[in-house]
Amino acid sequence: MTLPMERHVLVVFPHPDDEAFGVSGTIATYVKQGIPVTYACLTLGEMGRNLGNPPFATRETLPQIRKEELLASAKAMGVTDLRMMGLRDKTVEFEDDEKMVEMMENLIADTNPSLVITFYPNYAVHPDHDATGRAMIRAIRRMPEEARPTIYALAFSNDSKKVLGEPDIVHNIKESREEKMGAMRAHISQTAWMLEEMDKRLADGEPEAENWLHYERFYTYDFNKDFE
Amino acid sequence: MELVNVEQLQVLLNKFANEDVYIHLETTNGAYASHFDEKVFNAGAFIRNVMLRYELGKVAGESPHRVGLKLPHGWVYAQGITHFELDEHDRLLMAGHDQSGKLAVALQISKTPFTY
Numbered sequence: 001m002t003l004p005m006e007r008h009v010l011v012v013f014p015h016p017d018d019e020a021f022g023v024s025g026t027i028a029t030y031v032k033q034g035i036p037v038t039y040a041c042l043t044l045g046e047m048g049r050n051l052g053n054p055p056f057a058t059r060e061t062l063p064q065i066r067k068e069e070l071l072a073s074a075k076a077m078g079v080t081d082l083r084m085m086g087l088r089d090k091t092v093e094f095e096d097d098e099k100m101v102e103m104m105e106n107l108i109a110d111t112n113p114s115l116v117i118t119f120y121p122n123y124a125v126h127p128d129h130d131a132t133g134r135a136m137i138r139a140i141r142r143m144p145e146e147a148r149p150t151i152y153a154l155a156f157s158n159d160s161k162k163v164l165g166e167p168d169i170v171h172n173i174k175e176s177r178e179e180k181m182g183a184m185r186a187h188i189s190q191t192a193w194m195l196e197e198m199d200k201r202l203a204d205g206e207p208e209a210e211n212w213l214h215y216e217r218f219y220t221y222d223f224n225k226d227f228e
Numbered sequence: 229m230e231l232v233n234v235e236q237l238q239v240l241l242n243k244f245a246n247e248d249v250y251i252h253l254e255t256t257n258g259a260y261a262s263h264f265d266e267k268v269f270n271a272g273a274f275i276r277n278v279m280l281r282y283e284l285g286k287v288a289g290e291s292p293h294r295v296g297l298k299l300p301h302g303w304v305y306a307q308g309i310t311h312f313e314l315d316e317h318d319r320l321l322m323a324g325h326d327q328s329g330k331l332a333v334a335l336q337i338s339k340t341p342f343t344y
Contacts, residue, residue, distance in 0.1 A: 047274075049258050053329025055229045055311060058321050059252065059336065060343075088344055090259065090274070126259045158263065193328075 001172040006035045010113035010149070012104070012136055014042040014092050014128035016070035017187040022154050023117055024077050024183035025173025026216045031078035032176070038081040038111045041070060042132060047089040050190050057189065069187045076182030083107075093131035097138075100131065104139035113149045116140065120219055121227045123155035123164065134227070141223060151221035167217035174214045181213075229311035229323060232293055237312050240320050241285030241295070244337045252276045252336035253306060277341050280304070292324055295335055306335035 009030050013019055019027065019039060030037050044063040051057045057065050067084070074082040085103065087095065108116070119133035133153060140148050152169055173180060184191050201209035256272040282297035282304070296305035308324030315321055319338035326332045336342065 047254075047256070049256065049330040049332075051323075051325065051329065051331055053325070055323070055325055055329065058229055058313060058315065059254070059323065059331070059334050060315060060319065060321060063343075086344075125263045128259075158266070 001029070001175070003029055003033060003171065005033070006030065007114035008111050009035055009037045009115045009117065010107060010111045011037065011039045011117045012042070012107065012132060013039075013118065014087070014126075014132045015045045015048075015089065016041055016043075016066045016073065017045065017190045018119075018129070019077070020073055020180070020183040020187050020191065022156075022216055024073070025176040025180040025214075026117070026171050027079060028077045028176040028179030028183075029171065029173055036081070036111075037077075037079050038083065038107070038113070039074060039077075039079050040083040040085055040107050042085045042087045042092060043089040043128065044070070044084065045089050045190070048190055050192075052189065062189070065189055066187075069189060073183040073186035076186050077179050081111075090128060092128040095131075097135070100135035101138045101142075104136045105142075108139060108143075108149070115152065116149045117152045117218070118154070120153035120155035120160070120164070120221070123157045123160040125157050137221065137227065141226070148223075152218035153221045155219055164219055167219050169218040169220055171216045171218075172214055173216055177213055229313045229321065232287070232291055232309060232312050232322075234287055234293070237287045237293075237295075237322070240312070240314055241287060241297075241337075244320060244339070245282055245285055247339065248279055248281050250277050250279055250338045250341050251304065252334060252338075252342055253278075253304065254331075254334040255306075256332065258330065295322060304335075306333050308333045309335065 027037055045066045046063045048062055118136045119129040121130050121133040121137060124130050124133055155164055184195060198209055254274045261268045262270045280299055282299050284298040286296050288294045292308040292310050294305060294307045295309050309322045310324050312322045322335045323331055324333035
């Protein structure tokens with residue numbers, strides 16, 4: 001599937017591996033279409049609970065491991081503009097709200113995106129996800145309407161479909177399947193158990209597993225139904 | 229990290245007693261706990277780089293162990309400690325990993341501040 005052309009795509013998530021699950025196929029597709037993509041990752045997932053079984057990492061060595069994984073994932077997707085924003089995992093919502101908006105404004109000013117991909121505030125489960133989406137939506141809301149980039153928002157809370165309906169944007173990323181698997185595998189410290197499960201389901205020919213690999217879904221953010 | 233050896237861990241705890249040390253203390257059941265199971269009440273606590281001085285440190289019980297630090301005017305303790313390590317920066321890292329290997333609790337002691 002060829003995606004509509006964009007001037008620049010800005011992807012903003014708080015954790016290394018956030019991009020892998022739901023967006024890596026889309027990112028890889030944009031890159032292959034020659035569209036510049038910037039991925040800003042706010043933390044290094046310092047508080048991740050997966051440290052191996054038996055443990056191969058400690059609380060203190062995990063950030064370096066996840067940084068390497070993030071670099072490998074960017075490489076797998078073909079992303080050359082990767083920005084690590086230096087916040088700490090699980091603390092994003094406690095940062096100064098205005099400082100967070102400024103961070104997003106600076107990213108927008110720097111990249112001049114026609115499309116921003118981030119989490120849908122209040123429907124993204126992890127407090128860091130919601131805080132990231134919140135800051136980005138606020139930054140874009142302050143822009144003159146005609147200058148605002150389109151926002152594709154990811155929602156996966158248990159009530160998201162009930163409240164928001166079905167996602168209106170569905171990308172078939174089958175042709176970027178290898179890049180997506182590459183991004184998933186890059187984050188092996190966090191995805192090992194999930195990949196094992198998925199390999200089993202794929203081997204069993206479960207349509208759900210194929211479906212998950214081939215389709216990425218987003219909500220076009222609508223300021224007429226603003227979250228606040 | 230290694231499984232807790234009570235004698236070795238006790239020696240290390242003694243080494244940090246009566247000195248200014250930085251503490252990392254964390255308990256968690258994961259940010260997704262109540263997403264996967266709505267009946268779970270998600271609670272946790274986190275402090276990092278709080279400086280204190282303890283007069284007595286003790287590891288207690290069978291694995292998973294408890295580790296308690298007695299301060300002149302208070303206490304610090306962690307329950308569920310399974311693993312420990314003195315890392316290359318001479319920091320005492322203790323952690324509790326659940327049956328699937330996921331970290332559930334961490335208590336770390338260092339003479340120098342932990343990174344951010």
